[in-house]
Amino acid sequence: VSKRYLILAEGKSSDPHYGKTMRGVVDYSPNPTVAILDSTRVGESHKGIPVVGTVEDALQYEPTTALVGVATQGGRFPPAWRELLKQSIEAGLDLESGLHEFVSEDPELVALAQKHGVELRDLRKPPADLNVPTGENLRLNAKTVLTVGSDCAIGKKTVAIELDRAAQRRGLKSQFVPTGQTGVAIAGWGIAIDAVVADFIAGAAERLVVEGAERGGEILFVEGQGALSHPAYSGVTLGLMHGSAPHAYVLCHVAGATEIEGYPGSPLPPLKEIVELHERVSLPNRPARVAAIALNTRDLDDDGARAAVAAVHEETGLPTDDPVRFGASTVLDAVLRVLQS
Amino acid sequence: VSKRYLILAEGKSSDPHYGKTMRGVVDYSPNPTVAILDSTRVGESHKGIPVVGTVEDALQYEPTTALVGVATQGGRFPPAWRELLKQSIEAGLDLESGLHEFVSEDPELVALAQKHGVELRDLRKPPADLNVPTGENLRLNAKTVLTVGSDCAIGKKTVAIELDRAAQRRGLKSQFVPTGQTGVAIAGWGIAIDAVVADFIAGAAERLVVEGAERGGEILFVEGQGALSHPAYSGVTLGLMHGSAPHAYVLCHVAGATEIEGYPGSPLPPLKEIVELHERVSLPNRPARVAAIALNTRDLDDDGARAAVAAVHEETGLPTDDPVRFGASTVLDAVLRVLQS
Numbered sequence: 001v002s003k004r005y006l007i008l009a010e011g012k013s014s015d016p017h018y019g020k021t022m023r024g025v026v027d028y029s030p031n032p033t034v035a036i037l038d039s040t041r042v043g044e045s046h047k048g049i050p051v052v053g054t055v056e057d058a059l060q061y062e063p064t065t066a067l068v069g070v071a072t073q074g075g076r077f078p079p080a081w082r083e084l085l086k087q088s089i090e091a092g093l094d095l096e097s098g099l100h101e102f103v104s105e106d107p108e109l110v111a112l113a114q115k116h117g118v119e120l121r122d123l124r125k126p127p128a129d130l131n132v133p134t135g136e137n138l139r140l141n142a143k144t145v146l147t148v149g150s151d152c153a154i155g156k157k158t159v160a161i162e163l164d165r166a167a168q169r170r171g172l173k174s175q176f177v178p179t180g181q182t183g184v185a186i187a188g189w190g191i192a193i194d195a196v197v198a199d200f201i202a203g204a205a206e207r208l209v210v211e212g213a214e215r216g217g218e219i220l221f222v223e224g225q226g227a228l229s230h231p232a233y234s235g236v237t238l239g240l241m242h243g244s245a246p247h248a249y250v251l252c253h254v255a256g257a258t259e260i261e262g263y264p265g266s267p268l269p270p271l272k273e274i275v276e277l278h279e280r281v282s283l284p285n286r287p288a289r290v291a292a293i294a295l296n297t298r299d300l301d302d303d304g305a306r307a308a309v310a311a312v313h314e315e316t317g318l319p320t321d322d323p324v325r326f327g328a329s330t331v332l333d334a335v336l337r338v339l340q341s
Numbered sequence: 342v343s344k345r346y347l348i349l350a351e352g353k354s355s356d357p358h359y360g361k362t363m364r365g366v367v368d369y370s371p372n373p374t375v376a377i378l379d380s381t382r383v384g385e386s387h388k389g390i391p392v393v394g395t396v397e398d399a400l401q402y403e404p405t406t407a408l409v410g411v412a413t414q415g416g417r418f419p420p421a422w423r424e425l426l427k428q429s430i431e432a433g434l435d436l437e438s439g440l441h442e443f444v445s446e447d448p449e450l451v452a453l454a455q456k457h458g459v460e461l462r463d464l465r466k467p468p469a470d471l472n473v474p475t476g477e478n479l480r481l482n483a484k485t486v487l488t489v490g491s492d493c494a495i496g497k498k499t500v501a502i503e504l505d506r507a508a509q510r511r512g513l514k515s516q517f518v519p520t521g522q523t524g525v526a527i528a529g530w531g532i533a534i535d536a537v538v539a540d541f542i543a544g545a546a547e548r549l550v551v552e553g554a555e556r557g558g559e560i561l562f563v564e565g566q567g568a569l570s571h572p573a574y575s576g577v578t579l580g581l582m583h584g585s586a587p588h589a590y591v592l593c594h595v596a597g598a599t600e601i602e603g604y605p606g607s608p609l610p611p612l613k614e615i616v617e618l619h620e621r622v623s624l625p626n627r628p629a630r631v632a633a634i635a636l637n638t639r640d641l642d643d644d645g646a647r648a649a650v651a652a653v654h655e656e657t658g659l660p661t662d663d664p665v666r667f668g669a670s671t672v673l674d675a676v677l678r679v680l681q682s
Binding site for chain 2: 073074075076100131132133135138193194195196197198199200201202203228229230231232233234235236237238239240242243263265266267268269277280281283284285
């Protein structure tokens with residue numbers, strides 16, 4: 001039986017930040033999503049997928065797997081979620097979760113899963129044998145491109161996937177390298193590097209680019225995490241930057257954003273400073289340039305988007321486009337120019 | 342019974358890098374070290390403490406606790422160490438370890454410890470309830486000073502302790518804030534932030550400065566970790582910088598060092614660039630300056646040390662001294678000037 005997702009997105013199915021796992025899986029997973037659970041939007045649909053209010057109501061669509069489709073701050077389960085998880089297990093669904101709290105280590109859920117013969121899978125559970133980098137990241141027969149960003153949840157994973165797909169359409173041997181729970185759900189491999197022991201962030205990132213090259217990637221599009229100036233997640237960002245040892249960055253930014261989301265009083269530096277900062281903190285023995293800006297124009301209409309792209313190009317002097325809205329060609333062209341230079 | 346340490350430092354008791362836990366505890370712990378185990382140096386002594394070749398030979402000095410006194414790359418136990426740990430437990434000693442592999446989760450050691458009625462303590466085991474920062478780090482009634490460095494294992498912890506002691510001698514309400522396994526062993530509290538889940542580095546660092554203030558610290562000297570340009574540990578460094586939200590840095594550097602230790606081909610940037618980089622990556626809403634350079638002159642004689650201090654002062658324009666060799670006054674004066682400005 002192939003996998004058919006019921007995505008649990010209670011209260012968050014229209015939230016651009018905390019619903020990002022849902023949207024990523026709906027848009028990019030090879031496995032279909034047959035229903036979305038969000039009792040605040042019953043009867044609506046998302047890209048043609050029905051929104052239901054209970055696990056029971058979802059069963060008519062014959063899901064095989066319930067996926068926790070929301071992110072929570074700090075990756076903990078809100079207490080109300082436990083009932084949803086139990087109902088999914090009791091309905092005979094496998095359960096996949098990308099939160100920091102592991103369902104496969106929860107005694108109550110483990111017992112229930114055994115009783116109902118279903119599997120519990122934690123997308124964020126790291127391999128047990130991680131270590132520090134070996135230097136292999138600097139000796140790969142591949143070119144590495146890392147998406148970075150001015151904030152979290154603004155499209156770093158999406159841009160990496162779109163660039164990978166565009167490169168493959170051009171006949172290039174490219175590979176998307178997943179580094180977060182949603183990327184792992186979509187690609188079926190990878191490590192959520194924000195969940196590894198802090199000392200092993202770079203080592204885990206190295207392992208991922210090594211695997212990307214072993215999977216045949218000659219160009220690796222690595223999913224970025226966090227942001228260099230983010231008050232909570234910057235450590236993950238820098239460890240990923242150094243461990244994946246990219247040759248080029250694509251900087252993701254939401255048009256018009258001026259502050260870190262959820263951290264009032266945390267201003268974003270000007271884009272030119274963000275560009276320079278990424279280039280400055282690159283490893284001295286693997287200098288990397290920002291090849292292009294991927295501008296997220298989700299809050300604008302088409303004319304507004306075009307104007308925003310032009311303004312950011314003017315401001316930074318860098319090739320700029322919204323790869324989701326207008327296609328990834330402009331950004332990919334810029335990346336390839338930097339990789340060949 | 343008060344704690345009396347036997348420090349297990351097999352093969353590493355004279356290694357400035359991998360023997361750093363041993364040296365930190367010998368120099369700064371309130372609990373005495375009565376013997377050091379290193380079969381390659383039997384009969385020698387370290388600061389008056391006898392070096393023995395076996396656990397059995399150490400028992401004449403009446404230790405209560407065996408402490409793993411070495412660091413290993415990646416924090417794993419070399420296989421040969423298992424015998425030493427078992428012998429210590431069988432001799433009735435409690436066991437303390439600061440490695441990433443937890444002795445308290447090793448079934449064989451746990452069973453043996455139960456049989457012999459001794460305790461297993463992992464200095465690097467993080468609290469279970471960590472999360473992302475709340476913003477309390479920006480609202481403390483304390484001034485925070487973080488030691489940072491051009492590399493690992495060059496004195497960031499030592500400098501923080503020396504500055505704390507010098508400040509206390511001046512009657513200031515200062516507090517050393519431990520962030521690594523050796524600091525935790527010395528101070529008896531703290532979190533080894535290199536062992537927390539990557540997403541919670543900054544959150545753990547925030548918790549530590551909050552606790553430092555609660556313990557009465559009006560000036561907090563926070564033990565730094567790793568280095569911003571370190572290929573393996575930079576993520577921990579940046580997360581600690583953002584989570585502890587310091588008002589000032591003290592930059593630690595080994596006189597004459599030009600490359601990251603253990604990573605050939607990883608050059609150190611010039612000191613002025615390292616200074617500027619730390620200031621640049623500080624949170625936009627908590628800008629921080631490097632107040633002084635703490636120069637480690639361990640490889641030089643007194644004249645060489647004085648010349649090196651003068652040269653770095655000349656190169657950087659910053660107050661420079663070796664706080665271990667010449668006392669912490671110069672660096673502390675510089676820190677207090679920046680905190681008051």
